[in-house]
Amino acid sequence: MVLKAELREKTGTAVSRQARAEGKIPAILYGGKVENTPLFINRRDFEAILKEDGANAVFDIEYDGKKQKVLIKDFTKGAIKNEFYNVDLQAITANQKLQVEVPLILVNTETIKEGVVEQVLNSLLVETTPDNIPGSIEVDVTGLEIGSNKLVSDIEVPQEVSVLEDPEKTIVTIGVPTEEPAPETGEEEAEPEVIGEEDKADEDSKEN
Structure with a gap:
């Protein structure tokens, strides 16, 4: 699979936020003889690669008239928002041991x-x-x-x-399965109240 990318001329939080709003992910390409190169990649295309090949996907990336085989080294994704913040791509060769x-x-x-x-x-x-x-x-x-x-x-x-x-x-x-203990209320069980005993005692004292 080939993923097309574009050079990222400007960096910074505002630039990255605007790119994500446009369906792009800030990425960095590095490794081997390749200089660190800031890129933008298409979010949908990247998600398709993840879905098909997983987090260790290997694919070709095209940028600035060049083509390079890469490995997904790392990426950061929001815990609440389904949004990628950045992707690290490692430049590799076909016979390289990884x-x-x-x-x-x-x-x-x-x-x-x-x-x-x-x-x-x-x-x-x-x-x-x-x-x-x-x-x-x-x-x-x-x-x-x-x-x-x-x-x-x-x-x-x-x-x-x-x-x-x-x-x-x-x-x-x-x-071994563990049995969950019954919840403790922290209160002693109240003795049942005997209805009528107190009234009967009052009546006996009056008669005497």
Whole structure:
């Protein structure tokens, strides 16, 4: 996929705000022999790339008559507003070895009938070439029971991918379900009131 960009001649908060209002995202291109280059990229095109290839997407970017292969290194997005504030693009080559964090996705969690599925590790640090970066790595939890787990060494990755994590690091474990205690009111239970006893005692004292 090719993403067209334009040079960002001016910088600053006001310029970036105006660009976002026009459907553009401020970006910076850097890495290798490429000088730091401020750019504007189209928001819809960038979102399409994220949706199709994920946060580790590799694609070509065209700007100022040039074409460069890039990796999405980082981006900042508003927590409340669905708005990108900036994007970092790393210039790369086709055979360059890259270290990236790949999301770990648990599959077949519905087969765990007893116990609580607890994911300890959400991503895996790997090294590979740009065209071999996985969008995600699946971790099958079928057959796990309470007290059992899966380690980094238990998962399979493509031959072209090298895992850089500790093999003994836990990815997912099956814990014991905990029962929630009944809420405490902090007040002692009131003794039931016996209706009529006080009135009867008053009547007996009058008769005497």
